[in-house]
Each structure stands twice: as structure tokens, then as C-alpha cells.
Amino acid sequence: MEVLGYYNYWVFAVLLMIGFYAVIARSNLIKKLLGLAIFQSAVFLMYITMNKVEGGTAPIIQKGVVDQIFSNPLPQVLILTAIVVGVSTTALGLAIVVRIKETYGSIEEHEIFEADLPK
């Protein structure tokens, strides 16, 4: 069951590629940003997956309980930071799209490109 056992990693890879494809193939700037968000979320999933230890619980030390298996909390902390970074990137990206819409009147990449061509 090698392939199924890596279920989460397959989802990670597929999500990553879906996001990447949207960034490259879509000319609508909002869709590009959505793709970028999916792309980043895929990586969050990878981090969350790798901290899981089979049979492990939350790493809280309790009185009288010994030999407890803990999941690794560090990747979750890391990814919390990365989620914040991802949210602020998306927010900034959307803010830029708003300003592009205000100045160019469009959020389609080719229309923006054509608007700046010398007439």
C-alpha cells in the first residue's frame, strides 16, 4: 500500500499543480491570485502531514501518564506563520488588483497589456 499510504502527499502534489496551473494559464488577475492561494495551501498541507506521528496526541505533559506518543508540534507552529504570510500576500495582491481596476478599468491581463502599448 505504498501509493495509498502517501495519500496526503499525493493531494499535496495535485493541489500544488492545480494552483500553479491557474497562476500560469488564467489571464484574470483574481483567478491568478486564487491559484496562488491554492498553491500556498498545498504547502501548508505538506507541513501538517509531516508532523503527524501514528498514534500520537497533542504534546501536553500530564500527571501520571507516561510513555505517551506525541505528534511533532513544530511544523504546525511554522505553518501558522506561513499561513499569516499567505494571507497578507493575498490581501496585498487583491489591493493591487483593486488599484489596477481603478486605473485601467480591467482585470484581464491582455487588456492591461494592450492599454499600455504606445499608440
Next chain:
Amino acid sequence: MNFSEHLPALQVVVPLLSAPLIVLLRSNGLAWAAATATSLMAFAIAVAITLGVLDGQTFPYSMGGWPAPYGIALGVDSFSAILLLIVSGASSFALLGGRPSLNSQIEAHRQPLFYAAWMLALAGLSGIVVTADAFNIFVFMEISSLASYVLIAGGPDRRALPSVFKYLVMGTIGATFYLIGIGLVYMMTGTLNLADMEVRIQGVADQSPILVAAGFITIGLALKAAVFPLHAWLPNAYTYAPHMVTVFLAACATKVSLYVLLRFDFFVFQQNLAGHAFQFATFLMPLAVLAVVVASAYALFERNLKRLLAFSSVAQIGYILLGASLVSTAGLTASGLHVFNHALAKGTLFLAVACLAMRFSSLHLQDLSGAAKSMPLTMAAFCIAGLSLIGVPGTAGFISKWYLIGAALNEGALGIGLAVIIVLSSLMAVVYIWRVVEAAYFHTPNTSAVNIKEAPRELLIITLLAALANIYFGVNSAVPVALASDAANLLMGHLQ
């Protein structure tokens, strides 16, 4: 407790804390003064650190007193000292002289926010350099990137917006690739501390995830560093950014990513992966050569002065990478030197561009006809920096080109080919700088350009000072050479 111990932490904390304070300042003049003072303080810290490094100190620092590898460790060596000098130096020069240019380009009510973003960019870039923790690098990289997107989009030119969107998308993809790489390494080694990583990778049985991680990290950082052919975001972002932002970012932003790339490849991966040195060199050397040749060719035909210099920046990144891809002490010395000298030359060139932009409405070469008649001092500074970019003896650029050709010639037949390419591309630099000089000195001024005066005094003084620095470090290159060769020995020292 010795004060100098805290210098690496202060390098980041000072600009980071000043950012929210600057937001609170309502007056634009005060905001500018606070940002400039902070930047100068950061420069003073960088100088103090450099002096310490030259004395052999390494400034190890454990954040919050938690010992590495559990806590976040900071540390500075001669390689980071070069980067700290150019980051804080470029920021200080741009802020000190840049007030007139910024006032003309940034809307008055947004200026305090703009300076706050500038401080965040400074803190992020310094943070990447001082930290010894892989994830910390990611966080600082995103702080500096998000801040620089804001800075680039701050100008009056609407074309900055699509350019910055492109930069944001490509920059985020680069950072996410880096994050994937770090995740894979963490999965296999269980550590984020670079020094600890280097040791623990040796004990990893299955090397393939590490190899994949090396690929992700190299590509991700190459995107951030605008290594050819991943440079697509750079020319437009630099062209349409406010002029002072271009001075700051062109001097240091891409080089900081390149610094992380070299740190990873030489400290962590090189000696641990079978044949990595060979893969690194064969992968990056063709890209470096292409960058040097193709980007210089683009610059030859570019009509907009700022875009011309931006393409030249892509070519110069190629030189830095070329030195590193030789994987030799001489090559890395040349790279380290070129990081420093190119920052000097390109910073000065963009300062001169900012001076021209104060008086000319367009930066197309035909609109700059006869600029030297009305702005002789600005154009003199431009010429000195241009000569430095080309690598004429007596200027800083000559020193690094000299070392680079020397390093290439050590490599036998391949090296002769590389040396020919370096000389050829320097000749291309002669041509594209000459096109500017020809327009400014030998064409008759446009009728609209008759009443043009020199640039505002403070901007002009800073530009001339920067130009003099190009000459000073061309004649008296002891300090950068000492730092660069020490850095090269450090990097090579990790390969057994």
C-alpha cells in the same frame, strides 16, 4: 554583558521597531527624518559589525537566550558583513539624498506609510542576512518582499501596478518553492538551524528528498534573485518603481536572495550530496553565461534609460553567479567582490537617473539629448559609475572583473572561453553606457530642455559622493577584498 554582542539582533530590531513609530508620525518631514536616522543607525551597526568581523569576531547570538539548535540563532561572518554594508548603505544613501525625488513622486498623505514600508524592507533584508535559521530566512524574505511590493507600487506611474503584480506572483512562487524545500529538509533532518542541518544531513540514509529539496530551494531563490531566465519580473518592476526605491532595491534586493542561495548550496548541500558540486556548477554556469550575454544584448537595444540599467542588473547577477559556479576560492572571492562593487556602481547610476528624472519628464534616451550641458555634475557622476560598471581600471568595477577573469583563467580551456565571454559582455556594457553618454553629451538639446538646471542640492551631493565611493574602492580595495576572500574561504572551507 557586552553591548557589541547584541549588534546582530539590533541590526533587525532597530528598523523593525521604527516602522510602527513612523506610521504614527503625522508630519512627512518628521517621518523622513526618523526613517533616515534609523537607516543611518543600521548603517553604523553594519559598520561596527564589519569592523568586528575583520577582527575575527562572529557575533553568535541566541534569540531570547534559547540555545541553538532549539532557539533561533543569529550570526554574522564576512560574507554577511558585505551584504549588511550594501543593504544599510544603499538605504541610507537613497534616504539621505532622496527627499526631493520622493516628494515629487509619493503623494504627501501617504509618505509616512511609505517610509514605514521602507523600514520593513530594510529590516527584512537585514534579517535574511543575519539569521542562521532556515525558516527565519523565509519569514524575513516575505517581510522584505511584501514591503518592497508596496514600495514599488508607490510611484505615480500606473504601469508599476501590473509590474508589481507580476513580481508578487513570481516572488510568492519563489518563496513557496523555498518553503517546500525547507519542509523536505526538516522532514529528513528534524532541524531548521543551518549549521545543525549541515551536520545532520550526513546521517540521512535516503538522500533523494534532500536532492529534491536542493532543487526546490535553488529554483525558488533563483526566482527571487532574478537569475536568467527567471528574471522576467525585474526589468518592469525596477523601471516603474519610484526612483529612490530603484536605487535601494537594485543595489541589494536580488543580491540578498543570491546570498541565501550560496549559503544553502555551499554550507548545507554541497558536501553532503553526492556530486552536488558538479550539478550546481553545470546547472548554474550556462544560466550565468546566458544572463551575461542575453541581458547585455537586451540593454543594447533598450531606449528607456531605467530599463536599460535594469537589464544590465540581470547581466551583473550573471557575473556574480558565474564566479560562484566555478566552485573555487578565487571564483567566490570574485562573486563577493562583485556583490559589493555592483551595488556601488548600480546604486550610483540609479541615483544619477533620479537626478535626471527631477528635471526631465521622460527618461527615453532621445529625450535626454544634451543633458550634460544643463546637468554636468549629474552626468559626470553617471559617467564615473558607468565606467565602474564596465570595469575600467581605477574604478571599483575593475577590481571584481579582474578577480573574475583571473578565477576563470584558473579553469583551463573552459576558463578561456568564460574569460572571452566576460570581456565580450564588458564591451557590450561599453556600448550601452556609450549610448547614454552620446545622447547626453553630443546631441543638441531639445528646445524644451534649454532652461533645465542641475538636480536639487542634497540629491546631487549624495550622487557625487556615491560616484566618489566608486573611485575610492577602485583605488583602495583592501577592505572589500579582505571581506570577500575571507567569505570565499569560509564557503569553500565547508567542502572538506
